[in-house]
Amino acid sequence: MKIQVSCFATLSKYAPDDGNLDIEKGDTPESVFKKLSIPSEEVKVIFVNGQSSKRDTLLKENDRLGIFPAIGGG
Amino acid sequence: MARVLRINTRNKKVTEEDLAGDYAGLGGRGLTSRIVRKEVPPACHPLSAQNKLIVAPGLLTGTTAANTGRISVGGKSPLTGTIKESNAGGTMSQKLAKLNIMGLVLEDKPEPGSPFQTLYINKEGAKLMEIPEISGMGTYDASKKLFEKFGQKVGIMVIGPAGENTRLASSIQFTDPKGNPSRAAGRGGLGALMGSKKIKAIVIDSEDAKAPEAADKEAFKAAAKRWAEILVSHPVTGQGLPSYGTSILINIINEAGTLPTKNFRDGRFDKAADISGEKMVEIINQRKGVAKEGCHAGCVIQCSQKYCDEKGEYLTSGFEYETVWAFGSNLLISNMDQIAMLDRLCDDLGLDTIETGTTVAMAMEGGVIPWGDGQAAIDLLKRLYDPKDYLGAIIGNGTSFAAEAFGVDRVPVVKKQSLPAYDPRAAKGVGVTYATNPMGADHTAGYAICQNILKVGGDIDPLGKEGNIEVSKNLQIATAAVDATGFCLFVAFAVLDTDDALETIAKLISARFGINFTADDIGKTGIEILKDEFSFNRDAGFTAAHDQLPDFFTNEELPPHKVKWDFTAQELQKAKVDF
Numbered sequence: 001m002k003i004q005v006s007c008f009a010t011l012s013k014y015a016p017d018d019g020n021l022d023i024e025k026g027d028t029p030e031s032v033f034k035k036l037s038i039p040s041e042e043v044k045v046i047f048v049n050g051q052s053s054k055r056d057t058l059l060k061e062n063d064r065l066g067i068f069p070a071i072g073g074g
Numbered sequence: 075m076a077r078v079l080r081i082n083t084r085n086k087k088v089t090e091e092d093l094a095g096d097y098a099g100l101g102g103r104g105l106t107s108r109i110v111r112k113e114v115p116p117a118c119h120p121l122s123a124q125n126k127l128i129v130a131p132g133l134l135t136g137t138t139a140a141n142t143g144r145i146s147v148g149g150k151s152p153l154t155g156t157i158k159e160s161n162a163g164g165t166m167s168q169k170l171a172k173l174n175i176m177g178l179v180l181e182d183k184p185e186p187g188s189p190f191q192t193l194y195i196n197k198e199g200a201k202l203m204e205i206p207e208i209s210g211m212g213t214y215d216a217s218k219k220l221f222e223k224f225g226q227k228v229g230i231m232v233i234g235p236a237g238e239n240t241r242l243a244s245s246i247q248f249t250d251p252k253g254n255p256s257r258a259a260g261r262g263g264l265g266a267l268m269g270s271k272k273i274k275a276i277v278i279d280s281e282d283a284k285a286p287e288a289a290d291k292e293a294f295k296a297a298a299k300r301w302a303e304i305l306v307s308h309p310v311t312g313q314g315l316p317s318y319g320t321s322i323l324i325n326i327i328n329e330a331g332t333l334p335t336k337n338f339r340d341g342r343f344d345k346a347a348d349i350s351g352e353k354m355v356e357i358i359n360q361r362k363g364v365a366k367e368g369c370h371a372g373c374v375i376q377c378s379q380k381y382c383d384e385k386g387e388y389l390t391s392g393f394e395y396e397t398v399w400a401f402g403s404n405l406l407i408s409n410m411d412q413i414a415m416l417d418r419l420c421d422d423l424g425l426d427t428i429e430t431g432t433t434v435a436m437a438m439e440g441g442v443i444p445w446g447d448g449q450a451a452i453d454l455l456k457r458l459y460d461p462k463d464y465l466g467a468i469i470g471n472g473t474s475f476a477a478e479a480f481g482v483d484r485v486p487v488v489k490k491q492s493l494p495a496y497d498p499r500a501a502k503g504v505g506v507t508y509a510t511n512p513m514g515a516d517h518t519a520g521y522a523i524c525q526n527i528l529k530v531g532g533d534i535d536p537l538g539k540e541g542n543i544e545v546s547k548n549l550q551i552a553t554a555a556v557d558a559t560g561f562c563l564f565v566a567f568a569v570l571d572t573d574d575a576l577e578t579i580a581k582l583i584s585a586r587f588g589i590n591f592t593a594d595d596i597g598k599t600g601i602e603i604l605k606d607e608f609s610f611n612r613d614a615g616f617t618a619a620h621d622q623l624p625d626f627f628t629n630e631e632l633p634p635h636k637v638k639w640d641f642t643a644q645e646l647q648k649a650k651v652d653f
Contacts, residue, residue, distance in 0.1 A: 008325045009318060012352060044309070045529050050331040050341075050634055051537075052529070066329040070309035072528055072567040073320030073351075073377070073395045074521055 001025075001061040005032065010069050014038045023059055030055040032065060044070040076286070078177040079200055081193060083271040084123070084184050088200045093176045099587070101133035103159040104558035104603050105177050106148025110157050111606040113179075116613035120152040120263075121240055121270040123183035129170075129231070129276070130178075132560020136171025136285050139298045139582050140305055142560040143168050143370030145231075145248065145259070150614070152270075153242045153263035153429070153472055154489045154514040157610040160264055161557055163369030163378075163392075164248025164257035166229030169280035171560075173197060184272045190238065191272055194224065196279040208274055210235060212422035212459070213247045213255040216275060221253055224277050230255065232275040234424025237265025239461045241470030243429040244269065247421055250369050250378070256392040257369050260426035261516060262491060263472070289588025297581035304575050305374050308568035310530065315377040315564060316366045320395035321351035323495075328403075330527045331634045332500035332536065335403040336445065337435040338486050338493070341500050341632050343403035349410060354381070354393070357410055361386050375564050381414050390418040396517075399495035400431020405438060405451060412448030419455045425470065430455070432473040432492035440480025489514035489620055498623055499632040499639050501526045501536045506546035506641065510621045510649040512607035518563055520549035520649075524570060531570025537637050539645075547649045554607075555600035559583070601651050608653040621646050 003023055007015040014036045021032065029046045033039075046053050047066035059065065076093040093100070100108055106128040118124035127149045134142040145167035151158035170178070173195065180193075190209045191202040205223070208216040213234045220230050229248070232255055236244035244265030247255040288294035305311045314322055324346055327333045331341035347353060358365050364380035369392060383389045393414060401407055401416040420427045434451050437443050442465075443450035457466035468479045473492040477485040486493040491514025498505025503522025511519035522545045526536035534541040556563055559579070569575040576593040583591040627639035 006325075006329070008329075009314065009322055009352065045326065045527075047329045050329060052330075052527075052533070052535075066326075068326050068329075069314065070528075070530070071314040071318075071322045071326060072310035072524070072530060072564065073315065073323040074517060074523060074564075 003059055003061070003063045003065055005036070005065045005067070007038065007067045009071055011038060011042060011067055027059050028056050029053065029059070029065060029067070032059070038067065042069050043067055076174055076176040078179060079175055079195070080179045080181055081200065081202070082182050083180055083191070083273060084182040086202050100558070101135070101176060102130050102144070102146040102558040102560055103148070103161065103554060104599060105130040106146045106159050107157060107603050107606045109177070109179060110148055110150060111610050114150050116610050117615065118150065120150045120155065120267060125150045125267060127180040127264065127267045127271060128177060130176060131167040131171045133558060134582055134586060135167045135560035137288065137294070137298070137586060138372065140302045140372055140374045141562045141565055143372060144560050144562055146557060147246055147259040147264050149264060149267045151262035151264070151514070152240065152266040154491050155614060156489055156514060156616060157512055157607045158262035158264060159513070159557060160259040160261045162246070162248045162257045162259040163562065164229065164250055165370055166231050166248050166278050167560065168370060169229040169278040172280040172283045172285040173278070174286050178276070180268070180271045180273060183270060188272050190274040192220070192274055193276045194279070195277070196281070197283045210238065213424055214422050217249050217253065217255045220275055220277055224279060226253065227279070227281060229278045230275060233265045233268050234422055235459055235461065236470050237269040237424045238274065239470065240266040240269045241458070241467070242266055242475060243426050243433060243470055243472040245424050245426045247424055250391065251371060254391055256390060256421050258392070258421065258426065260428065262513065265424045288586045290585040294582065294585035297578055297585055300574070300578050301582060302374060304568050304572050304578060305565060308571060310567040311375050311564060315375050318351035318355055319377050319379050319393070321349070321354050321398050323395045324350040324398060325352070326527060327496060330500065330536065332497045332527070333399065333403055334493070334495060334497045336406055337404060337439060337484055338497055341497050341634060345408035346403065348408040349398050349402040349413065353410060358382070367391065373562065375562065377564065383411065389414050390421065393417050396495050397427040397431070400428050401434070401451065404431050404435055406446035407448040407451065409448050412452065415452055416455060419452065423455065423458050425458070428494050429472045429492050430469070432486055433469055433476045436473055436476040436480055436482050436485070437469065439482040439484060442480060484626055485624055487515060488623060489616070491515050496523055497632055499627055499637045500635050502539060503534060503536065503542040503545045505623065505639060506542050506646060506649050507550065509623050509646050510546065511550055512604065512611055519553055520546045521553070521563070521566070522546050522549055524567065530567050537635055539641065543645060543649045547651070550604060550649070551597055551600035551651065553600070554603040555596045558599055558603060604651045605653040608650060612653070618643055618647055
């Protein structure tokens with residue numbers, strides 16, 4: 001099954017080329033980091049479908065995953 | 075002893091007094107709000123002789139502690155009618171501190187038709203002078219003339235045509251280390267207050283002045299070292315902000331579904347990537363601009379930049395997230411160069427970018443110009459250079475005024491000041507701040523985006539109600555204290571996550587003044603400031619009924635999360651300190 005993945009700021013280089021990723025049942029944000037070689041310790045905020053989520057959240061088909069390092073502004 | 079200079083703008087007399095009595099030990103927002111509370115009649119007309127414009131460096135400004143160069147400007151707001159403190163970067167604050175001047179108070183008002191004056195201050199004293207050629211000029215040309223006249227090392231505070239014509243959305247601009255008037259005390263129309271006093275510019279020359287030293291130099295040095303470590307080692311202040319500037323927020327706020335789009339109709343903008351911080355840095359690098367700059371000496375965060383046009387010529391700096399939002403997704407404009415030109419025009423005209431972006435949205439709602447038309451927005455702002463242009467006058471008077479002029483009922487304001495770049499329905503902590511803080515809708519007054527979205531200093535659900543009243547209240551207290559010190563508010567990202575940060579700030583203040591200031595005193599300082607501010611507003615006629623968001627936030631669901639604003643008036647009152 002496919003999900004949409006976006007990586008931002010210093011993590012943007014790890015984003016899949018077309019923004020989509022094949023995952024399997026049981027995959028989580030943490031396992032996606034491994035698939036994309038994203039250093040887990042550099043991830044600060046995770047959004048699944050626009051809601052802040054934990055690293056062990058179970059992902060499902062067509063989920064929209066956003067991965068951010070620590071950022072601020074305002 | 076630290077001094078306050080009072081400048082009577084009618085009879086041109088300058089008097090000097092010690093910072094003593096009710097004002098002893100105060101700085102920044104603490105001093106501006108106390109003077110307004112004590113000396114300005116709350117019910118006065120903001121453009122009348124009874125109002126005062128107060129300018130104050132922070133308690134730690136002028137020291138070697140990092141990021142302490144902010145300046146506070148206060149008065150009764152021409153836009154909101156509430157008390158107002160708006161702060162800015164730039165070089166002037168440190169120069170005032172070097173002259174041991176903790177406050178400037180502009181008083182009274184010249185006769186109608188009087189010419190504009192420039193106030194020049196150096197170690198010899200202060201004098202008012204007429205410089206007729208800068209009247210009517212944009213802030214860029216005016217500051218260029220002032221640098222030519224007074225030398226390149228002065229710090230300048232200047233209003234543009236908007237302030238001269240007392241437009242309610244007008245800002246006060248400050249020159250940065252490169253001499254560009256791109257740092258703004260933007261909110262609340264304080265440029266109009268300065269214009270009403272017929273002061274075009276204030277020029278501070280601190281050459282040959284000797285800055286006051288810390289009472290305990292060794293203790294100060296040790297605390298300042300630790301302070302810099304705290305800022306540099308935090309990932310937000312040490313890496314994120316320096317690398318991408320504040321527009322780094324566009325993508326995360328969009329992803330969180332709280333990026334106000336088309337005048338607060340949607341929480342996501344389909345072209346967010348085109349106006350993101352990542353995109354801005356890409357453009358800056360292609361054109362040989364500068365991706366990181368500080369707005370004052372001693373800044374280690376470096377969130378500013380030099381943004382060049384297609385020909386590689388300087389266009390703007392201090393080009394912030396809030397501005398990119400106000401003219402970007404808010405208006406459906408996705409061309410970064412057009413947004414940068416709108417920022418430049420606001421700085422030059424002396425207009426608040428947030429207020430002006432939301433005002434242009436009213437013009438789009440009312441059919442004056444089409445949605446998404448960046449060139450039309452640019453042409454609209456250029457009308458403000460002509461003081462007799464009626465449409466320019468409407469736009470210069472801000473969101474609430476323009477909405478009335480154009481018959482618009484979707485008006486995103488609290489106490490007539492426009493909401494900034496986070497939809498309160500999907501970032502409820504900052505929504506509480508918009509509704510309840512003393513300044514009108516303002517994000518900096520209690521920036522719960524930290525806890526709601528960025529997960530700095532806690533983790534509070536942005537879509538639910540739980541914890542959002544409390545976090546806003548606590549942040550309003552902490553922010554008031556920060557605004558008294560001269561610290562850039564962005565230090566909060568590191569402070570909220572670092573155990574010994576408050577203690578380090580207390581040590582800096584203790585060592586600077588030779589007093590025993592504790593971490594607990596920081597909170598007490600914030601509470602005292604808010605008491606001055608809330609009580610002023612009460613006496614000016616503001617009640618709980620004014621601490622509300624516009625009703626469309628309660629009635630309409632925000633996509634994509636389908637959330638409404640659902641705090642009651644009674645619940646919101648709990649976010650205010652007792653006063």
